[in-house]
Amino acid sequence: MSSVAREFFTVKRVSEARAGFLPAHRSGVERVALGDAWGRVPAATILARAPLPGFDRSSVDGYAVRASDTFGASESIPGYLRVAGAVRIGAEADGQVAAGTTIAVPTGGMLPPGADAVVMIEHTLEALPGTIEVVRPAAPGENVVRSDEDAAPGTPIALEGRPLRAQDLAMLAACGVVELPVHVAPRVTIIATGDEVLPPNADVLPPGHVRDALSVSIGALVREAGGDPRPAGIVRDDRHALAHRLVRAVRESDLIVLCAGSSVGTRDQTAAAVAALEPSEIWCHGLAIKPGKPTLLASAGGIPIVGLPGNPRSALVVFRLIGTPLVRRIGGWTAEPRTGAVRATLARDLPSAAGRLDIVQVRLAGDRAQPLFGPSALLSVLTAADGYLVIAEDATGLSAGEEVDVFPYA
Amino acid sequence: MSSVAREFFTVKRVSEARAGFLPAHRSGVERVALGDAWGRVPAATILARAPLPGFDRSSVDGYAVRASDTFGASESIPGYLRVAGAVRIGAEADGQVAAGTTIAVPTGGMLPPGADAVVMIEHTLEALPGTIEVVRPAAPGENVVRSDEDAAPGTPIALEGRPLRAQDLAMLAACGVVELPVHVAPRVTIIATGDEVLPPNADVLPPGHVRDALSVSIGALVREAGGDPRPAGIVRDDRHALAHRLVRAVRESDLIVLCAGSSVGTRDQTAAAVAALEPSEIWCHGLAIKPGKPTLLASAGGIPIVGLPGNPRSALVVFRLIGTPLVRRIGGWTAEPRTGAVRATLARDLPSAAGRLDIVQVRLAGDRAQPLFGPSALLSVLTAADGYLVIAEDATGLSAGEEVDVFPYA
Numbered sequence: 090m091s092s093v094a095r096e097f098f099t100v101k102r103v104s105e106a107r108a109g110f111l112p113a114h115r116s117g118v119e120r121v122a123l124g125d126a127w128g129r130v131p132a133a134t135i136l137a138r139a140p141l142p143g144f145d146r147s148s149v150d151g152y153a154v155r156a157s158d159t160f161g162a163s164e165s166i167p168g169y170l171r172v173a174g175a176v177r178i179g180a181e182a183d184g185q186v187a188a189g190t191t192i193a194v195p196t197g198g199m200l201p202p203g204a205d206a207v208v209m210i211e212h213t214l215e216a217l218p219g220t221i222e223v224v225r226p227a228a229p230g231e232n233v234v235r236s237d238e239d240a241a242p243g244t245p246i247a248l249e250g251r252p253l254r255a256q257d258l259a260m261l262a263a264c265g266v267v268e269l270p271v272h273v274a275p276r277v278t279i280i281a282t283g284d285e286v287l288p289p290n291a292d293v294l295p296p297g298h299v300r301d302a303l304s305v306s307i308g309a310l311v312r313e314a315g316g317d318p319r320p321a322g323i324v325r326d327d328r329h330a331l332a333h334r335l336v337r338a339v340r341e342s343d344l345i346v347l348c349a350g351s352s353v354g355t356r357d358q359t360a361a362a363v364a365a366l367e368p369s370e371i372w373c374h375g376l377a378i379k380p381g382k383p384t385l386l387a388s389a390g391g392i393p394i395v396g397l398p399g400n401p402r403s404a405l406v407v408f409r410l411i412g413t414p415l416v417r418r419i420g421g422w423t424a425e426p427r428t429g430a431v432r433a434t435l436a437r438d439l440p441s442a443a444g445r446l447d448i449v450q451v452r453l454a455g456d457r458a459q460p461l462f463g464p465s466a467l468l469s470v471l472t473a474a475d476g477y478l479v480i481a482e483d484a485t486g487l488s489a490g491e492e493v494d495v496f497p498y499a
Numbered sequence: 500m501s502s503v504a505r506e507f508f509t510v511k512r513v514s515e516a517r518a519g520f521l522p523a524h525r526s527g528v529e530r531v532a533l534g535d536a537w538g539r540v541p542a543a544t545i546l547a548r549a550p551l552p553g554f555d556r557s558s559v560d561g562y563a564v565r566a567s568d569t570f571g572a573s574e575s576i577p578g579y580l581r582v583a584g585a586v587r588i589g590a591e592a593d594g595q596v597a598a599g600t601t602i603a604v605p606t607g608g609m610l611p612p613g614a615d616a617v618v619m620i621e622h623t624l625e626a627l628p629g630t631i632e633v634v635r636p637a638a639p640g641e642n643v644v645r646s647d648e649d650a651a652p653g654t655p656i657a658l659e660g661r662p663l664r665a666q667d668l669a670m671l672a673a674c675g676v677v678e679l680p681v682h683v684a685p686r687v688t689i690i691a692t693g694d695e696v697l698p699p700n701a702d703v704l705p706p707g708h709v710r711d712a713l714s715v716s717i718g719a720l721v722r723e724a725g726g727d728p729r730p731a732g733i734v735r736d737d738r739h740a741l742a743h744r745l746v747r748a749v750r751e752s753d754l755i756v757l758c759a760g761s762s763v764g765t766r767d768q769t770a771a772a773v774a775a776l777e778p779s780e781i782w783c784h785g786l787a788i789k790p791g792k793p794t795l796l797a798s799a800g801g802i803p804i805v806g807l808p809g810n811p812r813s814a815l816v817v818f819r820l821i822g823t824p825l826v827r828r829i830g831g832w833t834a835e836p837r838t839g840a841v842r843a844t845l846a847r848d849l850p851s852a853a854g855r856l857d858i859v860q861v862r863l864a865g866d867r868a869q870p871l872f873g874p875s876a877l878l879s880v881l882t883a884a885d886g887y888l889v890i891a892e893d894a895t896g897l898s899a900g901e902e903v904d905v906f907p908y909a
Contacts, residue, residue: 124730127718148874196809197693199706238873246882255717255815256884259815259881265710267700283588289673289677290675298589306669399606426907430839430841430842432840466649467644467648468670469648469650475837497839
């Protein structure tokens with residue numbers, strides 16, 4: 090009986106898959122210009138070659154001084170300093186700051202020789218032409234950014250394996266790094282299968298047919314994870330046709346995604362086609378997750394293969410949880426990012442079986458999280474959702490009124 | 500005195516700017532193929548033209564039945580049904596389900612005429628060849644996805660003004676929508692200014708000079724917000740040169756970003772150059788935010804202008820808060836997305852002045868948020884941060900041990 094046969098399938102927990110299905114394969118390395126590097130993953134840690142900013146710099150509009158000349162200065166007993174000149178932005182000072190003198194300096198201006206602090210213009214008064222009163226003391230180093238304070242030579246300015254953020258690009262630009270080695274975006278071949286599946290541009294559907302909703306949407310998730318999606322069309326429910334297509338995909342991909350048929354029979358075909366590849370290994374036939382149980386994880390020739398459930402909704406849920414970290418790992422990420430959540434109050438009880446991860450779609454109304462239900466075949470449950478919540482593997486459910494973390498869809 | 504002169508500047512709260520600096524200008528509209536539509540913003544709501552899935556469909560592997568034939572069925576008193584055939588996936592049934600008969604149907608298969616429910620294969624036994632026992636009753640509609648259950652004709656399947664997520668692409672593909680009208684990515688001209696500023700590829704810096712860290716990094720934030728960054732090079736600290744460059748930028752842009760000089764003098768130049776444009780309006784000279792006070796918001800000929808502070812760190816902080824929502828709004832977004840946060844425990848007290856928004860960079864170590872400090876000129880504070888926290892405008896600080904929301908950098 091089919092329900093008995095299914096018991097032989099290897100079903101693993103999602104936590105096991107995330108900790109244990111860890112392909113060694115990584116995408117290649119290429120050099121890119123800094124202007125194209127946002128979100129890319131450095132293939133090596135980049136070090137500062139020279140000090141940044143490279144010169145002692147004022148962080149305020151004010152007067153460069155010898156700090157010792159200002160000690161004890163106050164509103165009632167100001168210090169008097171002769172103004173010996175002014176630094177222009179982007180230029181060296183003409184003179185130097187001797188005892189009893191000062192040189193005006195703008196924000197970002199170079200500290201003139203002899204000075205070791207800057208008094209903010211707000212803490213000075215023009216006493217006479219050419220002389221200022223200082224009404225507060227300045228400590229040595231005050232309002233000065235040291236020559237190597239932002240980066241000393243040899244400091245890491247971009248880390249191997251951490252995708253480049255806007256501020257990393259700013260730091261690289263400031264240090265004069267205008268191109269760098271990054272991982273190539275992983276090539277992810279997406280193969281749709283199923284005798285009932287037609288391309289999205291099919292105008293009229295014959296009875297019993299559906300359009301391929303997954304190639305384009307899984308492609309979007311691949312792109313979001315930094316990958317290069319390569320939709321490979323629709324293969325009939327035929328083990329030999331699928332095996333043939335897979336042989337080529339193994340050669341040309343860093344990861345293969347199979348959007349499998351939805352019924353037991355076609356899932357068996359998919360597993361058989363993967364098992365026929367040499368060498369290949371089936372890591373699991375199913376995951377303890379709802380929705381998304383019929384998920385196949387395997388590899389062939391070192392290339393990981395993710396066989397997604399046939400229901401588009403289940404497939405999208407599983408790919409976010411399992412596929413996204415895989416694409417990132419293959420693309421050189423060395424750590425998973427922290428994912429932000431929106432705090433909300435659960436609007437109703439959610440039962441769950443222990444030992445299974447539950448992903449529940451929710452709509453956010455103010456600070457209330459309203460769970461959405463419906464057969465896992467329904468895409469409309471996903472399109473109506475603002476985000477999802479997770480019921481942990483060991484939990485037996487969540488209660489109405491509980492505070493929950495909702496992961497919002499971007 | 501300069502500190503007095505600055506008092507005349509219009510300083511607004513960040514909340515006022517976000518609620519009040521709302522340009523009417525929107526980017527144009529273009530049609531894109533579905534494969535290029537991820538993250539794009541529909542310029543019209545798209546409606547389903549036909550029912551989805553388009554036929555009554557089984558959501559399980561099982562047997563199509565008349566529900567009334569199964570009423571009262573149990574393990575002890577099963578119902579017996581004659582198997583009159585099998586539906587193939589992607590095809591119509593040959594026969595129909597008459598009283599006392601059933602037709603086998605796979606997940607996703609078309610419900611044969613006469614049937615109104617499907618019994619899961621797990622709730623049946625093969626009694627004799629050609630006959631099954633049903634051991635549980637099925638309600639009408641059970642395990643069936645109705646012809647228009649995912650989308651009825653006229654249902655919105657993508658909303659005007661909400662960027663397309665993976666699941667929206669899946670729904671559009673399923674409904675046969677293979678191209679759609681979206682807003683053009685807003686053209687954002689980024690102008691760097693400053694006599695001390697050289698391009699990032701400057702190999703050796705003359706004394707007092709720095710490299711342009713902002714064109715590339717603000718460009719990344721523009722791209723993240725769905726815009727099309729157009730770095731326009733570096734303009735000298737000269738009001739007429741800047742005014743000249745701005746005239747061209749107003750013609751060619753949907754938004755203009757000025758990376759202003761850092762000193763009071765150059766900020767005055769920037770404001771004067773903007774004010775000289777006809778027609779133009781200066782909305783504010785400063786924002787009550789730390790870091791980032793010297794932020795100019797203005798418009799010329801209907802095109803909004805953001806004058807960023809000279810310090811790269813302040814500029815990046817302000818652009819995330821003020822520039823990102825502007826780019827999205829101009830690009831057709833009708834709502835700001837919910838931003839997820841990581842909950843963490845604050846490692847030390849953070850004082851703040853009421854009436855001012857404070858953005859504090861933090862490092863996350865487990866569930867502890869460690870604030871990072873340093874002059875606002877330092878980029879290294881931003882590159883070391885895992886995220887930031889916000890001290891609200893009316894708050895006077897946060898206490899060590901408090902639970903805080905940290906917004907992680909992607």
